Amino acid sequence: MKLSFWTIIIMAISVSVAILSFAWLHQAAPTIEATKRYTEYHDALQAEANKETAANRRVDHAKRAVRLEEARWNGYVAVRTPESDVSRGGVSLAVNPFQLTVDTQKFRNSVQRAVNAQIRKGGVKSAVGGDVPGPTNTDSATLLADYYNYPSLKFPVVIYDLGPITVQGTYAQIMANVRSYKSMPHYLAVADALQITGTSPNLTGTYNLTVVGYIRGKDIFPPNTAPVTASLPGAASGATRAGVPGAMGGAPFGRSGMPGVPGGGAER
Amino acid sequence: MKLNLLPQTEKKSRQGRAAIVVGLLIVLVSIGGAAMLTFIPKTSLEAAKASIGSLPNDVARVDAKAKSADVIIAHATDVIRNSKLAQAMIDHNDVYPKLYDDVKRYIPPYYRLQQISAVPAGPGVSTVTMVGTLNGYQKYADLMLALYRFKDAVTIERSGYSLNAPVVPSLTQSDQKGKMRKVDEAPIPDDGLERLAYFQTQASAAPKGYLGVGSFGSGTTDTRGALPNDSVVTIVMTVARDLRVPLASETLRSGGAASVGGAAGGFGSGVPGAPGAAMGPSGPPGGGRSGAGVD
Numbered sequence: 001m002k003l004s005f006w007t008i009i010i011m012a013i014s015v016s017v018a019i020l021s022f023a024w025l026h027q028a029a030p031t032i033e034a035t036k037r038y039t040e041y042h043d044a045l046q047a048e049a050n051k052e053t054a055a056n057r058r059v060d061h062a063k064r065a066v067r068l069e070e071a072r073w074n075g076y077v078a079v080r081t082p083e084s085d086v087s088r089g090g091v092s093l094a095v096n097p098f099q100l101t102v103d104t105q106k107f108r109n110s111v112q113r114a115v116n117a118q119i120r121k122g123g124v125k126s127a128v129g130g131d132v133p134g135p136t137n138t139d140s141a142t143l144l145a146d147y148y149n150y151p152s153l154k155f156p157v158v159i160y161d162l163g164p165i166t167v168q169g170t171y172a173q174i175m176a177n178v179r180s181y182k183s184m185p186h187y188l189a190v191a192d193a194l195q196i197t198g199t200s201p202n203l204t205g206t207y208n209l210t211v212v213g214y215i216r217g218k219d220i221f222p223p224n225t226a227p228v229t230a231s232l233p234g235a236a237s238g239a240t241r242a243g244v245p246g247a248m249g250g251a252p253f254g255r256s257g258m259p260g261v262p263g264g265g266a267e268r
Numbered sequence: 269m270k271l272n273l274l275p276q277t278e279k280k281s282r283q284g285r286a287a288i289v290v291g292l293l294i295v296l297v298s299i300g301g302a303a304m305l306t307f308i309p310k311t312s313l314e315a316a317k318a319s320i321g322s323l324p325n326d327v328a329r330v331d332a333k334a335k336s337a338d339v340i341i342a343h344a345t346d347v348i349r350n351s352k353l354a355q356a357m358i359d360h361n362d363v364y365p366k367l368y369d370d371v372k373r374y375i376p377p378y379y380r381l382q383q384i385s386a387v388p389a390g391p392g393v394s395t396v397t398m399v400g401t402l403n404g405y406q407k408y409a410d411l412m413l414a415l416y417r418f419k420d421a422v423t424i425e426r427s428g429y430s431l432n433a434p435v436v437p438s439l440t441q442s443d444q445k446g447k448m449r450k451v452d453e454a455p456i457p458d459d460g461l462e463r464l465a466y467f468q469t470q471a472s473a474a475p476k477g478y479l480g481v482g483s484f485g486s487g488t489t490d491t492r493g494a495l496p497n498d499s500v501v502t503i504v505m506t507v508a509r510d511l512r513v514p515l516a517s518e519t520l521r522s523g524g525a526a527s528v529g530g531a532a533g534g535f536g537s538g539v540p541g542a543p544g545a546a547m548g549p550s551g552p553p554g555g556g557r558s559g560a561g562v563d
Contacts, residue, residue: 012291016298023302031309038316062337202489
């Protein structure tokens, strides 16, 4: 049987379409799609790589921010933290735990004196309240945790919620009294929920007072759960201060005023 | 006349050969096209792959650098938190006095204040409560206008005024003119003699001398109360001020930004914590392809 001219042509065209279809669907289209995705990937990578300047700026910004905060914090440490000497109204945690029980009582009294002096500021006629709590126990083993909040916090700090303070005076005196907490020496204090009652000039101001004392120093004596010989002052010189944590450092001590990081066996 | 003496099959044979040639040409062209469709995109793909080159490493380097800022901040978290807390505590000591000073400027002299207090009601919102005395319904209205001049006042509510002003009564048998009197008083008679008796009775029943109400004249420093005919008025004012106090204990224990409280159940972000990361390049984009069958 002889095939006609057009039959052969149509058959050739069909075969061609099949060949081209195979080439397009199986080879060209996926490859073009892949090329497109690689191009997008390249563009995205390039865009990210071009952010190097921004990344550098970000690092610089972070460094600058940290330096700024460190400087600011050093300023607070210098004037808003208790002295590291008991005789000057502060406390040192570098003493042995038994001595610390004694020093803590003295420290509490120093804080009370500071609070008493502070709540009379502004020229108020009278002031009531602000009882600074002392250690609830004399257990040298738990004193650090109970009173100085260490190691539950990363650094020793005393926090006193002194409750309501009542002062009497004129409006100006009460306002000056509250504002004076901005500059309370050796401590950070905040007066909150101020309420004023009475008839001028005999007004009564009531507010809640919170006092925070970051404890300065680089060293804290280790807990006295160690063998007694190692905890005794006489043996301390030979004892290794395993895990001596850093207390709240600052301008006088720390390189950058950063809080001490729990150390890993620094020897003394 | 020409005669075609060739058989019909001879003509078809020639057409068949031409068709085969043309058909082969078509197939060959399509094979060439198919080859182009295969190799040209592949070349482009290889070029696209090659263009990526060391970019992933560059991106990783930039990403690491950007993340190092977080590390820098993270290492200073304690210092930043403590510094922010200290500043927030110091600043807060000025918040209440400033609020009261600001509000006081708008308290009119006829509203004698007995008490002022304020509590935080949420981020940026607080409630100031004032208790004082005043005399006169007009002043009760004027007080609101006076207080609304305070630019941070959002809403002001008042209460406590006891309205007992003289009113024009309806006519009664004895009072055919409707003479003004207080609501709880008897009608004022029209008759002259009866009216005289009325006022005499009223005068005899009225308190005499110094009343000594509201601790006035007591010689003590007690809060002076309302004068006769004065009302104790309570003003509750919502103001756009943030009175939330930084909570030292919670902040130090949280390990994060300074907590603030004071509002009902209120903790917020009134005090910023560590400076936030400015920006950061995202990770390298996925380079996966969804195309099927291409390696």
